[in-house]
Amino acid sequence: MALLDIAGLTVSIDGAAVLGPLSFSMEPGTSLGLVGESGCGKSMTALSIMGLLPERARLAGSIRFDGTELAGLDDRAHARLRGRRMAMIFQEPMTALNPVRTIGDQIAEGLLLHGLGGGDVSGRVADIMARVGLPPARFPQALYPHQLSGGQRQRVMIAIALAMQPALLIADEPTTALDVTVQLDILGLIRDIARENAMALLLITHDLGVVAAMCERTMVMYAGRSVESGPTRAVLGSPAHPYTRGLLDALPTGDRIGRPLRVIPGSVPRAGDRVDACAFAPRCAIVGPVCRERTPGFTDLASGQTVACHFADGAGGTGGVGRTGGMNGRTG
Amino acid sequence: MILFFVRRLFTLMLTLLAASLVVFIVLELLPGDPAAVILGINAEDDTLAALRAEMGLDRPVHERYLAWVGDLLRGRLGRSYTYDVPVGELIAERLPVSLPLAVMAMGLATLFGIPVGAWAAARRGTVGDTLVMATSQLGVAVPNFWFAILLILLFSVRLGWLPAGGFAGYDEGLLAGLASLLMPAFALALPQAAILARLTRSAVLEALREDYVRTARAKGLERRRALIRHALPNALIPVVTVMGLQFSFLLAGTIIIENVFYLPGIGRLIFQAIAQRDLTTLRDLVVLLAATVVIVNFIVDLLYLWLDPRLRRGRG
Numbered sequence: 199m200a201l202l203d204i205a206g207l208t209v210s211i212d213g214a215a216v217l218g219p220l221s222f223s224m225e226p227g228t229s230l231g232l233v234g235e236s237g238c239g240k241s242m243t244a245l246s247i248m249g250l251l252p253e254r255a256r257l258a259g260s261i262r263f264d265g266t267e268l269a270g271l272d273d274r275a276h277a278r279l280r281g282r283r284m285a286m287i288f289q290e291p292m293t294a295l296n297p298v299r300t301i302g303d304q305i306a307e308g309l310l311l312h313g314l315g316g317g318d319v320s321g322r323v324a325d326i327m328a329r330v331g332l333p334p335a336r337f338p339q340a341l342y343p344h345q346l347s348g349g350q351r352q353r354v355m356i357a358i359a360l361a362m363q364p365a366l367l368i369a370d371e372p373t374t375a376l377d378v379t380v381q382l383d384i385l386g387l388i389r390d391i392a393r394e395n396a397m398a399l400l401l402i403t404h405d406l407g408v409v410a411a412m413c414e415r416t417m418v419m420y421a422g423r424s425v426e427s428g429p430t431r432a433v434l435g436s437p438a439h440p441y442t443r444g445l446l447d448a449l450p451t452g453d454r455i456g457r458p459l460r461v462i463p464g465s466v467p468r469a470g471d472r473v474d475a476c477a478f479a480p481r482c483a484i485v486g487p488v489c490r491e492r493t494p495g496f497t498d499l500a501s502g503q504t505v506a507c508h509f510a511d512g513a514g515g516t517g518g519v520g521r522t523g524g525m526n527g528r529t530g
Numbered sequence: 531m532i533l534f535f536v537r538r539l540f541t542l543m544l545t546l547l548a549a550s551l552v553v554f555i556v557l558e559l560l561p562g563d564p565a566a567v568i569l570g571i572n573a574e575d576d577t578l579a580a581l582r583a584e585m586g587l588d589r590p591v592h593e594r595y596l597a598w599v600g601d602l603l604r605g606r607l608g609r610s611y612t613y614d615v616p617v618g619e620l621i622a623e624r625l626p627v628s629l630p631l632a633v634m635a636m637g638l639a640t641l642f643g644i645p646v647g648a649w650a651a652a653r654r655g656t657v658g659d660t661l662v663m664a665t666s667q668l669g670v671a672v673p674n675f676w677f678a679i680l681l682i683l684l685f686s687v688r689l690g691w692l693p694a695g696g697f698a699g700y701d702e703g704l705l706a707g708l709a710s711l712l713m714p715a716f717a718l719a720l721p722q723a724a725i726l727a728r729l730t731r732s733a734v735l736e737a738l739r740e741d742y743v744r745t746a747r748a749k750g751l752e753r754r755r756a757l758i759r760h761a762l763p764n765a766l767i768p769v770v771t772v773m774g775l776q777f778s779f780l781l782a783g784t785i786i787i788e789n790v791f792y793l794p795g796i797g798r799l800i801f802q803a804i805a806q807r808d809l810t811t812l813r814d815l816v817v818l819l820a821a822t823v824v825i826v827n828f829i830v831d832l833l834y835l836w837l838d839p840r841l842r843r844g845r846g
Contacts, residue, residue: 250744250747250748273752273753277750277751277752279750280747280748280749280750281750282750285748286748288745293741295742295745296742296745296760296763296764297838297839297840298838298839300839304745307746307749307751307759308749308750311750311751342839344839344840355745362750
């Protein structure tokens, strides 16, 4: 049985649709990368699962987690799952920790709350801190967040998430706010911890390189919907959607030194502007008349990819594909 | 940390010195001759001159100021013209009224203001929240002496539960004494509680938007628990600052409230000293109030250190 099964999920804020309809599922212990530009609904997806959407947001559709329907669940019932069965690491470690409480206290809090500490909560916290690279000798539990660097604080966040051995770990841009030099350490730590504890990992990022290194499967999102999903190797190796191709094309790589970066013209449509058409049509290189009339359905490709493009089967848009091509051998 | 204390102590002394200077100059500029007040309008010129000499009023201004400050520094207070007893005795007599009154008022304001503000923040936009906001607006706007009169009308005149005024003393037990301070304390606390409630509400709402509250909820804390355990401790930092400032308003309020309720406290003593040109009593009392305010703010600074570990950096 799937650990997480999302079907027809939509989120709207003040009547404007900001997400969906979105459907995907995750098996226990697997990893999925959610990729896309800012505002494409990646974080909204994570917050929907966690039950942490802003109060004005309205959610519809189905989120089945571990056999429980999360859509419509009240805060109290959702809170019992949060932390214990699902945990989340946020983007901004500088502000995600409470400045007036010690780190040991903040790691222990979830354990105490869910009654998971056993007899020796402090000892358990020390073990967890050691595991995330904060050895007790150098990092006493009595430290406050302001006494730590950004990378160290993100380790504390990971410790908080790890403490309760959740079945699902959501990481929302966990390294975006960090120095490049510590990004790899933190990502490696998240990947190892997820593997060791057989946690499913839902990684949200706009960095295709991160997805390539971390996730078995990838889902590319655009304007609140999935445009392409499948095994990471296939999605990044032979992208079938023009948006995925555009993202890969925009990456600066060694063979293009000295040449201007390629960009996808235009910008993401505003929430609420979305109509019955392919949302990517205004920016698409291979757009045809049908794209402005109908929202594309999903096409399953032999490679395992699922693509939402009228030209996914290569029927009609091949000339355009050639123009944006040149993707060979860049799987990262 | 030690440096912090030394610096605070230094500013404390400086503030008190400035306060004493201001008090002295203002009283010096005040029209009215204490000797004339004591002897009445029919006094002979030479009797007046004799009394002035006895009171030291004939000496130059700076000499008198230095003598006064010197006395204060040695802990010697003046002697009241009107009561003809040492000011220290007057204060000792009245402190058992004013101190519990101020503490009760501040306690009531805190006990009502902070929980009500946090409660309203948790229910932002609901009827309860709107009601709290409207009531607190009223509480800020209503002058406390008028509210005091309303309290007297209700609890003393109509219901007969509490005395309308006066101080029972502690002879019949602590509770009987404090009971006669209850209504005045309420009247004093009302505007403070209202301000605290509004401030706490906005501070909690701000804290609720912080990422760490989301982290707390992601750990499994329900919305309300995250508010109490994570948003509130952070929200209290600005609230405590204002509480320190409020305390000086509260002390000023006692002058009015003690008069409304006929309480023999410091506030009433100050009022009488002004009316009777009892300058020695007055200046000592005003410096005492200034010292109280400064010391309370010093305590607030210590509370800060306790509330906000980021300020303790120097101790590390």
